[in-house]
Amino acid sequence: MRAIALTLAAALLSGTAFAQTAPVPAPAEPKVFVSVDEASALVSSLKGLNVKNAADETVGEIEDFVIAGNSFASYILSVGGFLGMGTHYVAVSPSALAVTWNATDKKWNARINATKEQLKAAQQFKYEGRFAK
Structure with a gap:
């Protein structure tokens, strides 16, 4: 009877050991196209x-x-100005x-x-530093 219990215990332990050493599947390759x-x-x-x-005004x-990273972070809008003079740039959310x-x-x-007026009052985005044109 004791031999049967030892055999059964050995079988259960070996099954657990095999389950722990199962290979982990490789992560999926990222899409290229x-x-x-x-x-x-x-x-x-x-x-x-x-x-x-909403009033159909430009x-x-x-x-x-x-x-930013791999995501579209914002639109840069130009507001006001004439021929590039006095133009105010603002970053707005895509949403x-x-x-x-x-x-x-x-x-x-x-x-x-x-x-x-709200766009002109918004925080200005400046084309400087790494964003210089």
């Missing part, structure tokens, strides 16, 4: 796009885009700007829930 769907927009199509508010223009495709006009539209 992706497909681009029709709902996507090219940055080159959006740069220079006028930004309008309040700024998409000047640039900020990428603050609604960018849509108008199939009838075949063009992109951008809308923000802010007035030109």
Whole structure:
């Protein structure tokens, strides 16, 4: 009887040992190629796009885009100024700007829930340091 118990204990322990030494699967390789769907927009199509508010007034223009790590972090909008003089740049969250495709006009539209005065009063983004043009 004691021999059966020892044999059973040895079998259980060896099963546990095998379970602990099972190989860990390698992490999946990151995707290299992706497909681009029709709902996507090219940055080159959006740069220079006028930004309008709810009153259909032009309040700024998409000047640039900020990428942080591998994520789209913000739009840089230019507000006011004339021929680059007196222009105020602000960084806005991607969720603050609604960018849509108008199939009838075949063009992109951008809308923000802010007035030109609110954008001019926002913290200024400066093209300096590592962001210098």
